[in-house]
Amino acid sequence: MSLPDFSFEAALLAQGLTSVAGVDEVGRGPLAGPVTAAAVVLDPARLPVGLNDSKQLTPKRREGVLQAIMDSAEVSIAHATVEEIDTLNILRASHLAMERALAGLKHPPCHALIDGNLIPRGLTLPATAIVKGDARSLSIAAASIVAKIARDRIMWDLAQQYPGYGWETNAGYPSKSHRLALQDLGLTPHHRRSFKPVHNILYQHKNVSD
Numbered sequence: 001m002s003l004p005d006f007s008f009e010a011a012l013l014a015q016g017l018t019s020v021a022g023v024d025e026v027g028r029g030p031l032a033g034p035v036t037a038a039a040v041v042l043d044p045a046r047l048p049v050g051l052n053d054s055k056q057l058t059p060k061r062r063e064g065v066l067q068a069i070m071d072s073a074e075v076s077i078a079h080a081t082v083e084e085i086d087t088l089n090i091l092r093a094s095h096l097a098m099e100r101a102l103a104g105l106k107h108p109p110c111h112a113l114i115d116g117n118l119i120p121r122g123l124t125l126p127a128t129a130i131v132k133g134d135a136r137s138l139s140i141a142a143a144s145i146v147a148k149i150a151r152d153r154i155m156w157d158l159a160q161q162y163p164g165y166g167w168e169t170n171a172g173y174p175s176k177s178h179r180l181a182l183q184d185l186g187l188t189p190h191h192r193r194s195f196k197p198v199h200n201i202l203y204q205h206k207n208v209s210d
Helices: 007-014 059-072 082-088 090-103 138-161 176-185 196-209
Strands: 020-026 035-041 074-080 111-115 127-130
Touching (some): 007 020, 007 111, 007 138, 059 138, 074 082, 074 138, 082 090, 111 138, 176 196
Parallel strands (some): 111 127
Antiparallel strands (some): 020 035, 035 074
């Protein structure tokens, strides 16, 4: 499998742009927790070694690469809350997190490379959507690693407050153990009520108590 490279960024920099940000989000599929996005502007002269799509790296490798990214790049992390996910829908909320991550960069980039096939509608800077961008662009791959680790840490912390759902290992995704825990333990404030498995349990409980 080919590794992500710096060709998208290099082409834009060759046009005279001074900085290009890669943007990715993590956490569209989980039943609980926020959706998290990261924006990363890599330094072309100090590209971190071992950068790859976060899904292709072991947790230990991800942590090592994260340190290299934080040491050499400009990084911003942002979230959209469960309330925002339930109010807006998950796609719009994930785009909101991306917009916030870009807005949080200390120096506004000239261009953004966005993972996926859609550009968030609230963006105020030029952007390119790249399907499977985390496997094709080094900047997006870096953003995928930063966002994944940031969100995993949030879910690990929430798992300590709400034991039994397995969030420290499933990160809120609908694993079998998580779905069983929903049936047995009910909902937490961090569950996405607009997601069908959560909504169904809420509806069942309402019927039982009515």
